[in-house]
Amino acid sequence: MIVFNQVNKFYGDFQVLKDINLTINQGEVVVVIGPSGSGKSTLLRCINHLETISDGTLTVNGISVGDKKTDINKLRRNIGMVFQHFYLYPHKTVLENITLAPMKVLGQSEKEAKDTARQYLEKVGILDKAESYPSQLSGGQQQRVAIARGLAMKPEIMLFDEPTSALDPEMIGEVLDVMKTLAREGMTMVVVTHEMGFAREVADRIVFMDAGRILEEAVPAEFYENPREERARLFLSRILNH
Amino acid sequence: MLDFSILTTNMDSFLEGLKITIIASLIALLGSFILGTLLAVMRISPFKPLNWLGTAYVEFIRNIPVLVIVFFAYLAGNFGGMTAGTIGLTIYTAAFIAEAIRAGIMSVPKGQMEAARSTGLTYGQAMRIVILPQAIKIVIPPLGNQFINLVKNSSLLAVVAGGDLMYQGDLISAKTYVTFDTYVFVALFYLILTIPLSLGVGYLEKRLARSN
Numbered sequence A: 001m002i003v004f005n006q007v008n009k010f011y012g013d014f015q016v017l018k019d020i021n022l023t024i025n026q027g028e029v030v031v032v033i034g035p036s037g038s039g040k041s042t043l044l045r046c047i048n049h050l051e052t053i054s055d056g057t058l059t060v061n062g063i064s065v066g067d068k069k070t071d072i073n074k075l076r077r078n079i080g081m082v083f084q085h086f087y088l089y090p091h092k093t094v095l096e097n098i099t100l101a102p103m104k105v106l107g108q109s110e111k112e113a114k115d116t117a118r119q120y121l122e123k124v125g126i127l128d129k130a131e132s133y134p135s136q137l138s139g140g141q142q143q144r145v146a147i148a149r150g151l152a153m154k155p156e157i158m159l160f161d162e163p164t165s166a167l168d169p170e171m172i173g174e175v176l177d178v179m180k181t182l183a184r185e186g187m188t189m190v191v192v193t194h195e196m197g198f199a200r201e202v203a204d205r206i207v208f209m210d211a212g213r214i215l216e217e218a219v220p221a222e223f224y225e226n227p228r229e230e231r232a233r234l235f236l237s238r239i240l241n242h
Numbered sequence B: 001m002l003d004f005s006i007l008t009t010n011m012d013s014f015l016e017g018l019k020i021t022i023i024a025s026l027i028a029l030l031g032s033f034i035l036g037t038l039l040a041v042m043r044i045s046p047f048k049p050l051n052w053l054g055t056a057y058v059e060f061i062r063n064i065p066v067l068v069i070v071f072f073a074y075l076a077g078n079f080g081g082m083t084a085g086t087i088g089l090t091i092y093t094a095a096f097i098a099e100a101i102r103a104g105i106m107s108v109p110k111g112q113m114e115a116a117r118s119t120g121l122t123y124g125q126a127m128r129i130v131i132l133p134q135a136i137k138i139v140i141p142p143l144g145n146q147f148i149n150l151v152k153n154s155s156l157l158a159v160v161a162g163g164d165l166m167y168q169g170d171l172i173s174a175k176t177y178v179t180f181d182t183y184v185f186v187a188l189f190y191l192i193l194t195i196p197l198s199l200g201v202g203y204l205e206k207r208l209a210r211s212n
């Protein structure tokens, strides 16, 4: 479904991604971990073309992401994204945040879009906040709205870039629970997170990155108990002791 | 003491001038707001030629005296003084408004555009629906200041016989030879316009600061 083939990416002289080969199948949940600056966000952002790859090929459902002929807006309908800092539209209500793209991009009627939005708000457990503005919500609630906003486009793929890193500890669980539900329902998910509990529970694979390279790919149990790479071992001991 | 008979006997002229000053300022404000928004979007557009054009406009126009621009507008077309003056003011003010709006757009977090684009919205849709409404809030106070400048700069209409307040002042002083007093009244009329505007901008600034 998502296939990186010998992907490299440069910022000027600096190489952020090095020889990335990675295949993510439909329904898979892949957790990406690695030290700060290792290229995790960049990897994720290439998938929906927020970043452009420098060489190699990257396809989503067989469609080449960087290709000039590819209708990127059409591709993005199928890929939801959740950011560390939510990025809800502050001048719009929760409901408007969610209905915007379905109405403007998919051409849904307002009623249809609102019905769908309410359905997803219920799913993430904050239907009662439909008419609130983002600033009136807690971080955890905002992030759940952001997930609902992504889901409202009914994408096949959801990307999460450290969705709980900006949250107070007591709110992390409510967001992870929503994500776990999604994972169990068969959503294809690529998640940058250091939440080990989440990874162990629902991830099919852990991808460990360091300095722009994928150093290790393994199932969670194997990775956490017995990482092959020295770098991964070091990294794990650091996040565990902190 | 001020000679108030200048004011009373020429009240119609003063009011006519005031009216034209207000109309020219409002039209120029609207025009330069639209043109300025367009220029601002051009300046931040990822499309290089547009980018270049927007930058060229702003840099050229900002660095030419507004008086020269008003003259050019007058000479370039077959317009009356008021129209030419208003066009000149619009062209000039648009460059400043463009910069204010650009700064407003830049102050909206980059993630807002990315979040909007990642749901499949086009650049134009994201700009119009997500970014600009947020930018405008930040831009309102500087825009208000531009409007005050606009009202003051509209006195340049006088040099192309635009019929504005300053122009009426010129006529009255030429007619009565009471130069100083006439221009004191002209100044007072400008203050009637600019002081409430200035207070309004200050109020908006405070309110917007609180809502953030």
Ligand SMILES: Nc1ncnc2c1ncn2[C@@H]1O[C@H](COP(=O)(O)OP(=O)(O)OP(=O)(O)O)[C@@H](O)[C@H]1O
Residues within 6 Å of the ligand: A011, A014, A016, A034, A035, A036, A037, A038, A039, A040, A041, A042, A043
């Ligand atoms: N626009 C950019 N221009 C230049 N360098 C960049 C740019 N964006 C990211 N980088 C660099 O690329 C590297 C990888 O960045 P990336 O954000 O993908 O890392 P990350 O693994 O997500 O890190 P973190 O855990 O801190 O989020 C970093 O060294 C970063 O400084």
Ligand SMILES: [Mg+2]
Residues within 6 Å of the ligand: A040, A041, A042, A161, A162
């Ligand atoms: Mg990152």
